[in-house]
Amino acid sequence: MFAADAPTTSSSASSPIGRRFHTGISMRSLSHYTQCEVHALCNPVDLSAEELARVDSLVSEVRTVQRGASLFRANDSFSNLYIVRSGSFKTVVMHRDGREQVTGFQIPGEMLGLDGIVHGRHLCGAMALERSTVCVVPFEPLEDLCRAIKPMQRHLHKVMSQEIVRESNMIMLLGTMRADQRVAAFLLNLAGRYGSRGYSDTEFVMRMTRGEIGSYLGITLETASRMFSKLQHERLVHARGKQVRILDSDGLARL
Amino acid sequence: MFAADAPTTSSSASSPIGRRFHTGISMRSLSHYTQCEVHALCNPVDLSAEELARVDSLVSEVRTVQRGASLFRANDSFSNLYIVRSGSFKTVVMHRDGREQVTGFQIPGEMLGLDGIVHGRHLCGAMALERSTVCVVPFEPLEDLCRAIKPMQRHLHKVMSQEIVRESNMIMLLGTMRADQRVAAFLLNLAGRYGSRGYSDTEFVMRMTRGEIGSYLGITLETASRMFSKLQHERLVHARGKQVRILDSDGLARL
DNA sequence: CGAGTGCTTGAGCTACGTCAACCATAGTGG
DNA sequence: CCACTATGGTTGACGTAGCTCAAGCACTCG
Numbered sequence: 023m024f025a026a027d028a029p030t031t032s033s034s035a036s037s038p039i040g041r042r043f044h045t046g047i048s049m050r051s052l053s054h055y056t057q058c059e060v061h062a063l064c065n066p067v068d069l070s071a072e073e074l075a076r077v078d079s080l081v082s083e084v085r086t087v088q089r090g091a092s093l094f095r096a097n098d099s100f101s102n103l104y105i106v107r108s109g110s111f112k113t114v115v116m117h118r119d120g121r122e123q124v125t126g127f128q129i130p131g132e133m134l135g136l137d138g139i140v141h142g143r144h145l146c147g148a149m150a151l152e153r154s155t156v157c158v159v160p161f162e163p164l165e166d167l168c169r170a171i172k173p174m175q176r177h178l179h180k181v182m183s184q185e186i187v188r189e190s191n192m193i194m195l196l197g198t199m200r201a202d203q204r205v206a207a208f209l210l211n212l213a214g215r216y217g218s219r220g221y222s223d224t225e226f227v228m229r230m231t232r233g234e235i236g237s238y239l240g241i242t243l244e245t246a247s248r249m250f251s252k253l254q255h256e257r258l259v260h261a262r263g264k265q266v267r268i269l270d271s272d273g274l275a276r277l
Numbered sequence: 278m279f280a281a282d283a284p285t286t287s288s289s290a291s292s293p294i295g296r297r298f299h300t301g302i303s304m305r306s307l308s309h310y311t312q313c314e315v316h317a318l319c320n321p322v323d324l325s326a327e328e329l330a331r332v333d334s335l336v337s338e339v340r341t342v343q344r345g346a347s348l349f350r351a352n353d354s355f356s357n358l359y360i361v362r363s364g365s366f367k368t369v370v371m372h373r374d375g376r377e378q379v380t381g382f383q384i385p386g387e388m389l390g391l392d393g394i395v396h397g398r399h400l401c402g403a404m405a406l407e408r409s410t411v412c413v414v415p416f417e418p419l420e421d422l423c424r425a426i427k428p429m430q431r432h433l434h435k436v437m438s439q440e441i442v443r444e445s446n447m448i449m450l451l452g453t454m455r456a457d458q459r460v461a462a463f464l465l466n467l468a469g470r471y472g473s474r475g476y477s478d479t480e481f482v483m484r485m486t487r488g489e490i491g492s493y494l495g496i497t498l499e500t501a502s503r504m505f506s507k508l509q510h511e512r513l514v515h516a517r518g519k520q521v522r523i524l525d526s527d528g529l530a531r532l
Numbered sequence: 533c534g535a536g537t538g539c540t541t542g543a544g545c546t547a548c549g550t551c552a553a554c555c556a557t558a559g560t561g562g
Numbered sequence: 563c564c565a566c567t568a569t570g571g572t573t574g575a576c577g578t579a580g581c582t583c584a585a586g587c588a589c590t591c592g
Contacts, residue, residue: 115449123452125445137445139438146445165431169424176420182437183394189444190380190392190401194370196451197378197495201548232571240452242549247572263557263571456580486538500580502540518539518589539588546581556571562564 100138109154355393364409
């Protein structure tokens with residue numbers, strides 16, 4: 023079950039980004055207080071102190087977004103990228119008939135807004151699933167920086183390419199997988215992303231509703247719910263509401 | 278019907294890239310012979326003659342790929358981007374169980390290989406649907422150029438963002454649309470891309486098989502075939518095998 | 533001309549959607 | 563503290579869009 027298996031940024035750092043416990047349960051202890059900016063944009067690249075400072079100074083603002091509030095909406099003019107510092111988001115696109123589809127969920131360390139670069143307008147909207155904070159990265163200055171610092175340029179390209187890969191995986195999932203496989207892939211993907219960010223990769227809280235999960239996975243909320251029940255009966259996961267524990271990740275992958 | 282509505286590159290140039298007639302039928306006359314390289318990479322940006330020359334010199338090679346042959350395969354190491362000069366390609370990803378899914382079709386002027394940037398390996402394979410030629414653009418030199426020439430950098434970012442948008446549209450299609458809507462969207466998308474490249478946007482030859490179309494759209498080849506028949510009965514298109522004429526594009530969009 | 537490949541169409545099956553009832557939890561106001 | 567409502571989740575019964583399997587046709591190509 024490889025679909026949607028890629029975190030949105032290529033920050034494969036082993037040290038965590040956030041300072042908040044996510045589930046409150048079975049967290050690795052976080053030994054260092056770390057500036058978010060440093061990790062999200064720069065961790066993957068090796069920079070001099072002076073270069074690091076320039077990257078740091080790029081982050082113009084840390085913004086707080088209340089639960090249910092939009093960070094940006096479809097058709098808003100584009101000028102910033104955002105990096106989730108705490109909390110979580112969903113991105114949604116609207117069909118002309120009013121139906122909307124969730125196109126992604128973002129957790130700390132992941133990037134938002136890349137879709138806006140082409141036309142200078144955001145094509146999806148981003149809404150906070152809980153009270154969240156983001157680092158605001160103005161795009162033009164970021165481009166300037168990328169012309170000056172080669173590893174930074176490479177990093178930005180990787181982040182964008184990663185997003186392309188994430189979406190291909192999603193296309194694969196939507197094009198070929200059964201409902202139970204989709205839910206299993208979704209859980210493994212979330213687990214992997216939490217894991218690589220220092221949270222537990224076997225137990226976490228899903229901030230999104232069944233409806234949002236279903237929309238994301240191209241199934242109805244009822245089917246999503248049934249699949250959670252099915253996976254539970256098969257002893258692959260333990261799920262009560264939004265709290266999930268993965269019991270047999272190999273089993274999930276084998277579906 | 279907005280899904281998959283975006284050409285892969287942001288070349289919104291009104292002048293055509295290729296010099297070959299595509300369908301042989303109802304083509305606009307192509308008044309200028311134009312170097313492919315000039316258009317595909319640079320048309321959208323305003324460059325000095327000297328800058329243009331540097332971009333031109335980037336294209337190290339024009340490669341010919343026979344029908345059914347691979348331009349690159351999944352897991353090949355990544356070093357070049359490619360721009361289709363003539364002919365057409367499909368990109369495919371392989372599921373671990375051996376099933377493959379088509380993730381895109383590329384026609385002249387469109388770019389291939391962006392997925393390879395993240396991990397330095399291609400994640401999808403690219404196969405020619407007919408005898409085709411591509412411009413080979415080595416990525417590292419391209420990055421160098423993008424650090425030197427700001428509009429070029431912006432252009433590369435747009436091309437990548439465009440690909441992200443294209444895939445989001447695909448996700449929307451796969452997540453929310455019925456089979457007939459998918460086929461309609463596919464046809465309108467192809468038509469638009471041919472149109473913006475100077476070919477006819479109402480009549481063209483689909484180089485891919487029903488099986489490939491089905492795979493791309495997340496349906497079986499039988500369903501794809503049935504939907505072509507259905508759209509034909511409804512007088513929205515005229516399709517005989519791979520030759521298609523769009524009779525009522527509004528009707529297709531309204532489905 | 534025969535073989536291979538792709539396309540179409542039919543018949544039956546099934547995974548998933550739809551509709552609906554019911555339960556759990558959390559926030560709100562008296 | 564307890565209704566009271568709103569929101570989200572679960573489960574069942576039933577309908578259907580699209581899948582599977584299968585047969586036959588239409589090309590292209592050696």
